[in-house]
Amino acid sequence: MWPKAWKLNKVDSKDQIALERLPRHIAIIMDGNGRWAKKRALPRSMGHRAGVEALRKVVKTCSNLGIEVLTVYAFSTENWSRPKDEVGVLMTLLTEYLRKELQELHENNVVIRAIGGINDLPQEAQRELDNSIKRTRNNTGLILNLALNYGGRSEIIDAVKKISKDVLNGKQQIEDIDEGRFSNALFTRGLPDPDLMIRTSGEMRLSNFLLWQLAYTEIVVIEELWPDFGEKALLAAIITYQKRDRRFGGIHTD
Ligand code: FPP
16 A cells, blocks of 8 residues: 555564554654754754654654654644744755655645644745645545644634634533533644654753643654754654653543
8 A cells, every 4th residue: 555665664662662542643843954064064944954854754753653643743823933044944945845745744644734823824825835735635544743833822812702602602601611512622633642742852842732632642752953863763762751650630440
């Protein structure tokens, strides 16, 4: 079923992965592109370009493993405050990525989705995104969920507004508002919450990423910079996740 290029490479650590206990949803803060470039005396744009390569590898690995959802933090609401040129590079890379990768992603049954303020992205990026989402909508494989112009706090405020409107027009009873109803008002409606969140480059912050959805997620912080992240590092992160004891606030009785 899979084209040859998408076969999982032989990696020692794969043997230690329990394939029956994979995380359903992996979320990633792809941090460290700038530092990767600086270390090599390259412009930051080259770090982001290398970051796209790392993303390609990770998408393939997740798809091959049978992960259901991969959410990547590609552009935050705060990233607009970066120099105009850098914002431009990131938007161009997004457009290029979708243009170049769409066919292969589609052939590999990947579903492309996006969360965030998509309407505020440049027209060209919106067009490419729209096209990619429509083209892959009926696929049944990995959901590649791109967080673009995304901020967890504004997502929560949006959800509050949606539910408040429903209360005002009588479609929603206040007493019936529960976690399920709230989750349904978020961009991630219909997706399971992440089981594993990976952040590269050693920073111990959530940076406004999936604030509601990460409530019980296992967090794995990795020292490697994002452009150096690949299949091996992803498998290692999954192994770390599988060694964790998830109790969701409860206790084990055995
Ligand atoms: C953080 O590194 C990374 C970003 C702000 C953008 C992530 C984007 C990509 C990996 C490529 C574009 C995405 C797509 C979907 C094509 P940083 O610049 O904050 O690194 P630093 O902390 O070392 O400066």
